[in-house]
Amino acid sequence: MPKPVVREPLRSNSRSNRARILATARQELGRNPDVTLEEIARAAGVVRRTLFGHFPGRAALVDALADEASEALRGTAAHAPGTEETPQRALARFVLSIWPVGDRYRLLLALARQDLGTARVSEILAPARDEATAILERGQTEGAFHDHLPAPVLSAALEALTLSLLESVNKGTWEDDGTRTAVATLVAAGVAERSATEIVDDVASEMRAETADG
Numbered sequence: 540m541p542k543p544v545v546r547e548p549l550r551s552n553s554r555s556n557r558a559r560i561l562a563t564a565r566q567e568l569g570r571n572p573d574v575t576l577e578e579i580a581r582a583a584g585v586v587r588r589t590l591f592g593h594f595p596g597r598a599a600l601v602d603a604l605a606d607e608a609s610e611a612l613r614g615t616a617a618h619a620p621g622t623e624e625t626p627q628r629a630l631a632r633f634v635l636s637i638w639p640v641g642d643r644y645r646l647l648l649a650l651a652r653q654d655l656g657t658a659r660v661s662e663i664l665a666p667a668r669d670e671a672t673a674i675l676e677r678g679q680t681e682g683a684f685h686d687h688l689p690a691p692v693l694s695a696a697l698e699a700l701t702l703s704l705l706e707s708v709n710k711g712t713w714e715d716d717g718t719r720t721a722v723a724t725l726v727a728a729g730v731a732e733r734s735a736t737e738i739v740d741d742v743a744s745e746m747r748a749e750t751a752d753g
């Protein structure tokens with residue numbers, strides 16, 4: 540009697556291919572929003588048929604990337620610091636938390652023009668943007684941040700700063716693990732550079748300890 544066919548390795552290989560295609564698409568679309576599916580398949584090291592087996596068209600691939608980004612950003616916003624933490628530390632923690640998913644931010648904005656539409660991108664980014672604005676509003680109320688810009692406007696400006704610095708890292712013209720961006724963000728919000736550096740160093744050490752314990 541023939542042995543039954545074991546299909547789990549095939550499913551595992553399929554999951555691996557899907558994850559590799561998504562990772563490659565995120566990178567390639569971030570560089571060039573007009574990249575073709577054939578070019579993404581080549582970069583991912585799979586044949587065109589494999590890519591289309593997972594994503595029958597560009598819209599399906601972009602939707603999957605949007606869902607991935609939404610999940611990552613929701614996870615970051617869900618672990619936002621409470622109001623018992625000072626606004627300066629809360630902002631530093633927010634930037635350090637968002638940095639690992641910064642590529643998803645950048646990709647979503649790049650795709651907004653021709654694929655997702657600005658309304659859907661805004662919906663996906665809303666939890667993170669709302670959290671940043673709430674931290675800035677509290678900081679302005681408590682005198683921790685300057686208030687010559689309304690909190691939503693300052694939040695948008697700081698988001699643009701983060702995306703610009705992330706782009707510099709991606710281009711290889713600058714190196715950062717998120718800490719230098721967090722310092723730059725605090726300084727732009729009105730915190731003295733020395734204090735900003737001390738706050739970020741302390742929060743980063745605390746987050747590393749939390750990760751090690753977890």
